[in-house]
Every structure is written in C-alpha cells, then in structure tokens.
Amino acid sequence: MVESSTISLTPFEPTEIATVTIAKYGYLATAPLFPSQAISFRALEAYRVLHGACPRLSIQAFCQGLSGLRLEPYRHVLAEQFSSAFDVYNDILHYVDQLVAAALRRNTPNWRMLNACAACLYRLEGEKPLKPGLLASMDGNSSLKLVDDAFRSGQTRPDERTWRTDLFITAEEVDQFKDEVHNAQKEVDGEDEEREVISEDTLPIEEPAESKSVCAERWRNAGPEARKKMFALFATTGIFACLCRHGQVLVLCDMICSGELMKYPLAIVNRVIDVYGPELSVALGYDIACEFSKTLGHSSLGPRAEGVVSGVVPAFHGHSHNRRCQLDWHPMYLEGVGKEDFEGCERFFSHSNGLASATRLSTAFHRHQAIEGLVARWALLKHAESGRFIFNNYRQALTIINEGTRALDIYARELKTTPEDYKRYLVEEREYLRGLMAEPADIKDRAAVEDYKTLDYQIVHDGITGREISRIQREYLAAQTRLESAEEVVRRLEDMLDIDSRWMPGTPEYIKMMVALGQRRYRRALDNLERLVVQRLFELSKLGMNGLGYKLREKIGHALKARAEAIRKALAEYNRHAKALIPPRPELSWTEVMEMASIGEFDLLRDARQDIREKPWANRSHRAATATYFNVKRAREEIDRLNVEIPRLFTAMIDDHIDHHDAIQAAADKEPALAHELKLRQQYNDAVNAKNVAWLQKASKLHGFTGRIEYGKRIGHNASRSDALPLPSWATYAGSGDGGNGSADDDDDDDDDDIQGTGSTTDATRLVNFIDGLGKDMD
Structure with missing residues (x-):
C-alpha cells in the first residue's frame, strides 16, 4: 500500500x-x-x-x-x-x-429513512404499541461551515455536482418555511392584542416578559430571527440534523448564510411527518422545544403536526431552562419517553466536528461528499452498537427500578406518601409557578402613544420604513382600544358602586385606593422576586447533587448566572415599590437575598400571598421522593420500550440475512461480481449481527429481564418467500431470558416445547431444515 x-x-x-x-x-x-x-x-x-x-x-x-x-x-x-x-x-x-x-429491493422512495434504525422503525405485527412511537432529537451545529468563493484567492473552478443520496433536504424545501416565523408571530401578536382588551368582568393579567422570553434570552437559537445572522464569509454556516435515539441520522439540511433559523427545524418536522406520519407519533427533542412549539403550532405545519409530533427539551439542556419550563418539557416529567435523554445530536456533533477543518475550504460537493461518507460510517458504527445500547439501557433501568423501589418504600413509611401524592406535588408546583406572574406595566402603552405622536418626525428625520410605520400605528390603535375598554369598565364599576362623582387626586377615596394599588404593585413585585429565587433554590439543589459531571454543573452555573441578572432587576423593582408603600417597607440588599437563597431560608416568602415553605412539594424530602417516583416510572417505560426493540432488532437482522441470501442466489449466474459483493456484505453484516445478538443474550441474563429474543414478522413484510432459506448461525442465541435465576417464564407453559430463536411452527421447521442442510448446496 x-x-x-x-x-x-x-x-x-x-x-x-x-x-x-x-x-x-x-x-x-x-x-x-x-x-x-x-x-x-x-x-x-x-x-x-x-x-x-x-x-x-x-x-x-x-x-x-x-x-x-x-x-x-x-x-x-x-x-x-x-x-x-x-x-x-x-x-x-x-x-x-x-x-x-x-x-435487495431497497431503492424505493424514503427507504433509507424508513429503515435507518431497526430498533426504532422495524415495527412487528402483534407488538405492544409504543406512544410516542419514535424518540428522536434535532439540533443545529455551526462547525461544518463552508467559506464563500467570493472570499477565496484565485479563480474558482465550477463544480455542479451535488450530494448523491437523500440524506439532505434541499434549500428550496427549506425555504418554503422562511416566512413561517413572521406569519406565526403576527398570529401570536393578534392573539395577544385580543387578550389585552379588558373584559367587562376582569382586569387583564398577562404573563411577564421573563416568563415569556426566558428561553429567547438564554438560548440564542430561541431569539428573534433577525438576530440569527452569520458572517458574510461563510456560504454555508453549518448543518441541522435529526437523529433517532440510537444515534442513526434520519435527515440533514444545510444552514445557509444564517444562524439557526426556525425554518430549519420546521423543514425537519415537515420531512418527519411526510415519512413517518401520521401513524407513527414522534417525540422530538430540541433544546428550545418550549419556544419552537409555539412557532410550530402557528405555522402551516400546525394541523399536521398536532398529535404526531411532540416536543421535548433534552435532559442536559433542560437544566438551563427555568423551573416552570422544566416541569412542562423535561423528559423526567413526560409520559412514554423512558430514560431517553434526547442528547443524541450532541454526540453526533462531537464526532462530526472533526470534519470541519478539512471541509471549510473545500468545494460544496466535496463537503457534502465528506458528510455523506461520515454519516454512512457512523450508521455502521451505531448499528454495531445497538445490542450494547440495549444491554446498557436495560441494566440501567433495572438498577433504577430496584434501588428506586426500595427508596420509595422508605419514603412511604417515613413521609406517609403515595404515588398519587407525588403526582399532586407536580401539579401544585406547576400551579404555584404559573400563579406568580407579574402584571404588565403601562409602559408599553405610554411608549406606543409617544411613538405615534412623533411619527411624522421619525419618518422625516429617522427615515423609518413602511413596516415600522405600520407597527407604530398598530400598537397605538391597540393602546387606544385598551384605554377605551378600560374606561368602559370604569363606567360600569361606577354604576355598580353608585359612585356619583369620579374620584380625583386628593380625595379620601382616591388616596385610599392609591395605597391599595401600591400594596398590589408591591405584592406583584414580591411574587416575581419570589418566583425567581425559588427557581434558583431548586437549581442550586441540582448543582449540589452527587454524580453530576463537570459539564452539567458548568451548564447549570451559567443558567444561574443568567438568572441572577433577572433577580437583580426584580430586586430593584421590589425595592422601588417597597419604598413607595405607606409606611415604606425596608429595602432588601442583594447580599441579603443571596444569603437567604444560599441557605435555603428565604424569609421574604412570609410576606408573599402564600408561604410555600410548609408545602409538601417544597420540602426537600418530599421533592427527593417525587424525583425518585418519576425516575422509576420513566425506567419502567424504558423497559417496555426495550422489550419491543429487542425482537425488532433481532427480526431485522435475520430478514437482512435472508434478503442477502435471496439476492446472492438471483445474481449468481448472470452477475457473479454483484453476487460476490453481496456475499462480502452479508459476511460483514453477520459478524456485526452476531455481536449484537451476543449483547441481547447478555441482557436476557439480567435479573429482572422480561423481554424475549424472538423472530417476528414486520408489518407489511412478505415473509413467505423465505420459508426454505437458511437462518444465520447466530440465530440460535435467541430465546426468552431466565430472569437471572435459571427459570423460564412461569406464565408461558409452552416454553419447553419451543425451539429458541423461533416464534412459530414455521420458524421452527425452517431452523430444523437449516441444520439438516448444513454442508449441502441449497437452492
């Protein structure tokens, strides 16, 4: 060589x-x-x-x-x-x-995506339904950039070649969603304006800016689209990928001349729905799933995605979201996702980042060629690790169940709690955090009026555009509508209370209500400060947990630093309203608040509308018990999913062996070179599959194993043609696990009569024929 x-x-x-x-x-x-x-x-x-x-x-x-x-x-x-x-x-x-x-008859449309992962997608007849049916993750990565030809020296050689496979989504397919965010925002703005109109019975209470946009502030890819710009140096700024939970790449798209715009995940979701929906529901992990779900719901994909695609914030990234967001989107609290962490994209990017230095100055074709080659090799590696993946996850889930069940028994005795209590704690915490929402100040309306008054000046001197003019006019009209609605409510209240003359500044009634209003503003500022500090306390408790790696602690630390700035602002707002009270309340210093948060005794909560320190869900022991309960619950779901994935993987490997055998026999006479290539690939696949089956057999020896390693029938797959074909030698590894105690499943009386590795009489006959025909030429 x-x-x-x-x-x-x-x-x-x-x-x-x-x-x-x-x-x-x-x-x-x-x-x-x-x-x-x-x-x-x-x-x-x-x-x-x-x-x-x-x-x-x-x-x-x-x-x-x-x-x-x-x-x-x-x-x-x-x-x-x-x-x-x-x-x-x-x-x-x-x-x-x-x-x-x-x-092999594998050249049909979307065959690669439909068969990318045997454990995830090789669905069998009679298997237990999984909901969600597919666990996947998506994310963008900016390492695989491509420098624009305009910034290179010398003369560019034209290269019209493009990618060879269906791995990538075209730029044209992505760009059909380029206006979706703008249109979705207009819908949201319209809904917000409707909510802002004061009704006859209630005053408007709106979610605060911190609650609404915390992810937009903390995550760059959740921010406004206009901020997601990239240096003009790069023609392609990275890739946006979607992977299944076993690490197989489902689809990619290039990010072109921009940051992580919402059109990329929308294009991914569109392709996922086209290929897998609607019969297969997908839980899709995304580090800003909380914000993206709003865009998806208001986009043209919203009706198609409903009931098919659900969002999950990955476990690692989830700790950098606020507590409210975690309770709604973290996989710990979502039904059916098992122990999946939805961080597969990060693992793939860790591997693909090595490609960046060699492709940044290449041609567009060579960059795509390198990525396709990398993904092809990655797919082989991930398939070869499927058995190990299942074994490790099974062992981890069984450990969590065993240890967690014992811990829950102790909690039940000492705390007098039940599973229903833990579910209630989660609901109560959600309701508490949702209840601590600050009301919007009138600053927005004042700014709208001032902008409208100076509109002519801004047009002449600032040169604002038609879109900006329309925005100012729209916000002014919305403010006017709110004012008119508020005046109507005031008139109705005056009629209901028999108030003949309106209260004016200086009157006893006006002074009394101003005091009450000051108390109300103080309470709202206190609620906001309380919410931020309570969330910080919960995150600090995570930071001190044993077993957290350095990177996770670092991520939580960055989140706390960002939240600390929000606490500073909330503290300033609290002190302003506390000072305005009659008599004024003592102001709090930053040091005092941080000391309270650090020691877990936030005395300020006594002045809030509700003191949560005695609430069971806020108690450290009850919170630990709740976390243990949901951890065990997710582990049991993981076992259920693995029990479905094991026969899927085993069946797919046998069917692959049979498909190659059929193709070799068909090509042997007319295309011997192709038959030889197929034989080489079959030998390699059998070597990999034997290793996978060995890991499945090892999993079946785990104490508590409840699955079966058996050959099934894929939905829509015609298996009758393969009845007379030989099975691979590693098929004899199959069978039900002994649960670690050497005994078969007591509920299955026919286990002793079955041949291991077969699921029916036909399968058993096929295996006997295979053994009888060893060493003989078979047609």
Whole structure:
C-alpha cells in the first residue's frame, strides 16, 4: 500500500483502454485518457475507512503520511491526484451501492429513512404499541461551515455536482418555511392584542416578559430571527440534523448564510411527518422545544403536526431552562419517553466536528461528499452498537427500578406518601409557578402613544420604513382600544358602586385606593422576586447533587448566572415599590437575598400571598421522593420500550440475512461480481449481527429481564418467500431470558416445547431444515 514503483501493464484485451487495464491490476488512474500515475484501491479504501474512524484525517495529512512511509518528500500534487482519484473511487462505490440496493429491493422512495434504525422503525405485527412511537432529537451545529468563493484567492473552478443520496433536504424545501416565523408571530401578536382588551368582568393579567422570553434570552437559537445572522464569509454556516435515539441520522439540511433559523427545524418536522406520519407519533427533542412549539403550532405545519409530533427539551439542556419550563418539557416529567435523554445530536456533533477543518475550504460537493461518507460510517458504527445500547439501557433501568423501589418504600413509611401524592406535588408546583406572574406595566402603552405622536418626525428625520410605520400605528390603535375598554369598565364599576362623582387626586377615596394599588404593585413585585429565587433554590439543589459531571454543573452555573441578572432587576423593582408603600417597607440588599437563597431560608416568602415553605412539594424530602417516583416510572417505560426493540432488532437482522441470501442466489449466474459483493456484505453484516445478538443474550441474563429474543414478522413484510432459506448461525442465541435465576417464564407453559430463536411452527421447521442442510448446496 505504501510502495512506489514504475511498472508496465499489459492490456487484457487488444482494444482495452488504459484506465480499465490499470483498474484490473488493482489501481485507479489519476487521469482519464493518458494516465502516467495510479493509486492502489487498497490505499483509497484505507483512507476511506481511516477517515470514517477519524474525520480529522484529511487527504493532505494522509498523503503526507504515505510520503513519510516511502521516505520521500511530500509534494502538493500528490494530494491533488489522490483527491481526484478518491472522487472517482467514491463514484464507483456509489454505483455499487445502487446495484446492491436494487438487488435487495431497497431503492424505493424514503427507504433509507424508513429503515435507518431497526430498533426504532422495524415495527412487528402483534407488538405492544409504543406512544410516542419514535424518540428522536434535532439540533443545529455551526462547525461544518463552508467559506464563500467570493472570499477565496484565485479563480474558482465550477463544480455542479451535488450530494448523491437523500440524506439532505434541499434549500428550496427549506425555504418554503422562511416566512413561517413572521406569519406565526403576527398570529401570536393578534392573539395577544385580543387578550389585552379588558373584559367587562376582569382586569387583564398577562404573563411577564421573563416568563415569556426566558428561553429567547438564554438560548440564542430561541431569539428573534433577525438576530440569527452569520458572517458574510461563510456560504454555508453549518448543518441541522435529526437523529433517532440510537444515534442513526434520519435527515440533514444545510444552514445557509444564517444562524439557526426556525425554518430549519420546521423543514425537519415537515420531512418527519411526510415519512413517518401520521401513524407513527414522534417525540422530538430540541433544546428550545418550549419556544419552537409555539412557532410550530402557528405555522402551516400546525394541523399536521398536532398529535404526531411532540416536543421535548433534552435532559442536559433542560437544566438551563427555568423551573416552570422544566416541569412542562423535561423528559423526567413526560409520559412514554423512558430514560431517553434526547442528547443524541450532541454526540453526533462531537464526532462530526472533526470534519470541519478539512471541509471549510473545500468545494460544496466535496463537503457534502465528506458528510455523506461520515454519516454512512457512523450508521455502521451505531448499528454495531445497538445490542450494547440495549444491554446498557436495560441494566440501567433495572438498577433504577430496584434501588428506586426500595427508596420509595422508605419514603412511604417515613413521609406517609403515595404515588398519587407525588403526582399532586407536580401539579401544585406547576400551579404555584404559573400563579406568580407579574402584571404588565403601562409602559408599553405610554411608549406606543409617544411613538405615534412623533411619527411624522421619525419618518422625516429617522427615515423609518413602511413596516415600522405600520407597527407604530398598530400598537397605538391597540393602546387606544385598551384605554377605551378600560374606561368602559370604569363606567360600569361606577354604576355598580353608585359612585356619583369620579374620584380625583386628593380625595379620601382616591388616596385610599392609591395605597391599595401600591400594596398590589408591591405584592406583584414580591411574587416575581419570589418566583425567581425559588427557581434558583431548586437549581442550586441540582448543582449540589452527587454524580453530576463537570459539564452539567458548568451548564447549570451559567443558567444561574443568567438568572441572577433577572433577580437583580426584580430586586430593584421590589425595592422601588417597597419604598413607595405607606409606611415604606425596608429595602432588601442583594447580599441579603443571596444569603437567604444560599441557605435555603428565604424569609421574604412570609410576606408573599402564600408561604410555600410548609408545602409538601417544597420540602426537600418530599421533592427527593417525587424525583425518585418519576425516575422509576420513566425506567419502567424504558423497559417496555426495550422489550419491543429487542425482537425488532433481532427480526431485522435475520430478514437482512435472508434478503442477502435471496439476492446472492438471483445474481449468481448472470452477475457473479454483484453476487460476490453481496456475499462480502452479508459476511460483514453477520459478524456485526452476531455481536449484537451476543449483547441481547447478555441482557436476557439480567435479573429482572422480561423481554424475549424472538423472530417476528414486520408489518407489511412478505415473509413467505423465505420459508426454505437458511437462518444465520447466530440465530440460535435467541430465546426468552431466565430472569437471572435459571427459570423460564412461569406464565408461558409452552416454553419447553419451543425451539429458541423461533416464534412459530414455521420458524421452527425452517431452523430444523437449516441444520439438516448444513454442508449441502441449497437452492
């Protein structure tokens, strides 16, 4: 592979062209017509495999290494020649992949997405329904940028080639959602204006800005679209990916000349619904799922996504959201998601980041080619780890159930609590945090009136645009509507209370109500400060938990720092209203508040509308018991999902073996080269699958294992054609687990009569025929 020599090659046929002759000798020419140099297929394949294992390995670095092994000085032309040859080699491999896909009948539309992960998507007849049916995650990554040609030196060589597979969503498909956020915001603004109109019976109480936009402030990709800009240097600013819970990449799209705009996750959701919906519900993890759900609900995808796609904030990212958000979106409190953390994108990006240095200055085609190669290799690795994934998750879930159940028994005895109490605690905490919402000040209306009064000045001197003019006019009209509605409510109240003359400043009634209004403003400021500090207390308790890694503690620390700024503002607002009371209340210092928060004794809560220190859900022991209860509940869901995934994976591996056997038999006479390629791939798959089945068998030995390793039938799959075909040798690993005590399931009286690895009489007969036919040629 590392040798360099000059040889003469004799054509196998008189009319054979030079490149074909060179290829038959095991080399790939670096020029199409009159080649003088060639690179061995072994070297090209070595680079492809090594690059898949280490994406940082560039062609230049590989060629430098080859030069060093040959004890020759490195020449730049070698990398150029190798790059050209590698392009041709990838074209050859892609053509072979197409032939293999056609032979295996795997060239139908969306076949790759529908079969990306056997454990997630290979649904079987008679299996227990899962809801959600698919657990996936999506996120953007800005490492895989591409520098724009306009910022490069020299003359750009045109390259019209594009990606070869259906891995990417086209820019045109993404751009159909480019106006969705603007339109959705107009809908939200319209709904807000309707809510702001004062009714006859109630005064308006609106969610505070901190509650509404905390994720927009804390997460850059949740902020306004106008802020998500990128340096003009980059033509492509990264990728937006969607992966299943086992790490298989479902679909990608390029982020072009922008930050993480909402059109990218909308395009991903659209593709997910098109391929998997509506019969398969999807729980989609996204670090700003709380904010994205609003955009999705008001977008054109809203009706289609309802009941099909649900949002989840990933476990790691969730600790940087406020407590209210965690209670609604964190996987700990969501039904059916098991122990999935929805952080698969971060793991994939950790691997793909190594590709950035080699692709940032490449052509668009070479960048896509590198990403496709990386994903293909990643898919093989993730499939090879499927069995280990199931074993580790099963063992973790059983440990959580065993330890958690014992802990819950102790909590039940000492705290006199039941599962219903834990569910109630969660509801009460949600209601409490929702109840601590500050009312909006009249600053917004005052600003709208002032903007309208100076509209002409702004048009002439500031040059504001038509859109800005429309916004000022719209906000002024909304303020006027609120004022008129408020005046109508006042008139009705005056009639109801028999007030003949309106209270004016200086009258006893006016003074009395101003005092009451001051108390009310003080209470609202206190509520806001209380809510922020209580959330900080809960996050501090997480920060001190044993077992948290450095990165997680660091993430929580950054969130607390951001929240501390909100507490400072709330404290200033509290002190302003406390000072205005008659008599004035003592002001609080930042040090006092932080000391109260640090020691967990926030005496300020005594002045709030409700003192939560004696509430069970706020008690440390009750909170620990509640967390344990939901952790055990999610672990039981994880067991249920793994029990479904095990036969799916096992069945998919056997069906893959059978599909290859059929294709090999069909191609053996007319296309022996294709049959040989299929045989090599079957051997590799069998080696990987044997390892997976060994991990499944290991899982079946766990104490508490309740699943079965059995061969089923895929929904819509015709298995009758494979009755006479041999099963792979590793199929004999299958069967039900002994629960770690050597005994079969007591509820299944027929276990002793079944052959392990089979789910029916037909399967058992097929296995017997396979064993009888060992060493014989089978048709």
